Amino acid sequence: MQIDLFIPCFVDQMTPGVGLAVTRVLERLGHTVEFRPAQTCCGQPSFNSGYWDEARSVAIRALDVFEGAQAVVGPSGSCVAMMRVFYPQLLAGTPHETRALDLASKTFEFSEFLVEKLGVTDVGARFPHSVTYHDGCHGLRELRIQQAPRQLLRAVKDLELIECDEAESCCGFGGLFSVKFPMISTAMAEVKGGSLARTECEYIVSSDPTCQLQLDGWFSKKKMKPRTIHLAEVLAGGDA
């Protein structure tokens, strides 16, 4: 299958390893992976701040960039939700509405693409560590992804998956919310980070690089041990 990578701006600039890991997993499964360098950002920062006109121009550009793609796969529940859920709302009633719905129908978050679209749960990975999974809110509630990443993790050799007691709680990132309301954002990180840390797992697995930024930033500041890792990096790791 021909797969187009959707590399969110944050991954492009700050965590390129995640993009490479996604590529590695998909190629290992025998698929052709493409990256269209014309892509930039999904427009979510402007959309969430209320600047819909600006977000709309970014969205229309993204429709052009991914024109003709068979499947668009991204390693972030949040950015995928922007394309799949919010583009059609943003472009409703415009000449671009149909194209937005079309792109929405073929855009997938990485874990759901593997499980729901490709029907794969065992990607042949080995990761000899205890992990807990952090649900990103956009993946969980906009895209309704909850089981796919867990199915994938359970199939990883030598991996132990332990659930935390605040699995469905937000880490407090929320984009610009994290710097406009830093005290609330940090309080939320305390709650979620505390719950994740109580599992005493070696790694916190996430499907959202910006949740990782928030949690790692807080753990590091608090000099706490756990570190996050992207699901793609777990699945790409140490072939069995």
Added chain:
Amino acid sequence: MSVKASSAKDVVLARVREALQVPAPPPHLKSHDLQEAAGISNARPAGAVGTFKPLSIAPLDVARPWLPEGGQTPEERMHILCDNLKRLKAEFHRACHLQAAAELIFSIARQRDWQRVAYHRHELVDPVASALHCATVCIGEPASFDKRALEQCDAGITACESLVAQTGSILVSSATCGGRSLSILPPVHIVIAHIDQIVATLEDALHDAKVRHAGRMPSMLSFITGPSRTGDIERILVLGAHGPKELIVVLVGESP
């Protein structure tokens, strides 16, 4: 009604009509079948226009299969009701006939040394009240109601309109169960009911009440679901906030 108030009415109703000129999109439902059944479509996102069509299916018809169970047979209903009343911390008794119910209440009253018990005229209540050893106050007789006397009572005995298995609720009305205060003011509320009065669901109870009082609803209909309670202090459950601390239900009749 004053001139001013009626003009406010006209203004508000005009605002409502004006506001509804543009229809709202339907709620995001989980069930797609339901969307079709209800004659609505989620296809278009918010802001789409079109005229509002009333639902082609009643919400209750939609909900019925998914709400908590009320029981298919009298045995099931009895079982679910008992279970719910127990969870609600209501006291529950069976009596095979009215005489047994009267004896039961008599012994409770004697044991607790009740001085005065209120009741209302009803075929299920009269024999129980008349068997008591203590003073009784009959609500509605004479017609002038003395709330201070009722406040002094240790318990109130009433009939009910129905008992709802699904939720453990007891439906009382101001017309058939001694008015509004009898079931709420005394610290203990005793309900004497016949097993035939058990219905499966709230739907059944509401429907029966509507039929029973066709065209002339009692001024009050109340579902009582367990003894009065509050969780206002540290979310810790305490029974008997303002209404009865105890709810004693006596079901009269042979097993269904």
Added chain:
Amino acid sequence: MSVHDATTKAALPAEAKNQFLHDAAEHVRDIDHRSFVRKALGGYYVTRDSQKAKYRDWEHARDAAALAKWSAVNRLDELLPLFVTNFEAGGGIVHFARDAQEARTIIVDLVRASNAKAIIKSKCMTTEEIHLNDALEKEGYVVVESDLGEFIQQLRGEPPYHFVFPCMHVRRGEISDLFQKHLGTEPTQSPEELTMIARRYMRQLYVDADVGITGANFLVAETGQISITENEGNARLTAALPRVHIALSGIEKVVASLADLAVLLPMLATAGTGQPMTCYNTLYSGPQKNDEPDGPREMHLVLLDNARTAILADPEQRDSLHCIRCGACLNVCPIFKNVGGFTYGTTYQGPIGSVITPHLRGLSDWNHLSSASSLCGACTDACPVRIDIHHHLLHNRRNAVRASPKRLEHIGHQLFAFVAARPWLFAAGGKLFRWSLGFLKKIRPPLLRQWLETRDLPPAPPKSFRQLWKERS
């Protein structure tokens, strides 16, 4: 809208926002308080989940509840007059109020006309919305809140902390002190004894009160009844013993038929408190009938607009009028749990409050509530009537920008869109950002500073993904 006159907190633009930021910062530092509230909600989660499990499918039941409210709100033009006609047939008197001021005037006049000496009140958030107690007290009337939580808040001189659990933030020791001070009772640490103190205190007041004031949870158009949901029995007593019963309700509470309550009453209880039904769900169709032994001689129902028709006129957010005030969205909201109820400065706290307050009190002063959300969506999932709560926060943000964009912010987003449209510029900008990040961390410009105060930032990688991809092929 005229509600402005009654709100004290947002007298000046930006004051409400500054108050919010200040109170939120204070509150998050109060670790004890936060964990106290969290613990209090812990029991709620357990009972709610076990009660939800009794539904054969909670999600389908939510569909039905959403449909019931959706179809009623969208037919309000037909159902509201129908309700009024049917209610008046039962002998009650309906008064319409365009705004808070008019509602206060109507109620004060009714109280005066009844020669009332004592007034007892059961819990009603709409009376909080119109600041009714202040108006009655200014006229010299003594109003006693009979709901235990509201009574405690009244003695404390505070508004409700949570619109369903008014005093969930107060510890039993504080309540004991409060009762000792105001009622002269002995100190106790027992919630049961404290409850009994209030019970004993209130009993004579019910008997002596001339006027009882309640709210309403539903207005049944088909039968002309109002439905009141409660647990303590105080609303039952308030509507049973005084000579005059006055109920206040928003116009949006109308439902089409009695059968709708077979869905909505249990779901309100399950979502709100985790109960199968609350203790008392009572339908009133008017004053005492001549063959009934007791009840009020007069019943008045005040139907309040107060900007509800403004929400109704916005099809996108009309569903926020579906709200049955169960409080489920507050109970799951990480913002509410971390900033507490008072920080909002509103009658209706939490996510639903953040959605509707800008409509009730003005978007420019209250949009910060919509911004103060990570948009996690837990509220929307919890809502028994499927209000699209967290998306409405986005809609409010958009409407606020449309109404008055902030100059600098606007330029920032225009610049962002400009860069995002040019991949070469985007790549160059990214490179510059990565290259200068170490330096930026040292000089700490605004926004980055807010981040770095409580969180670290990792060093930027030497190469972007697009560079690595290019090298790879």
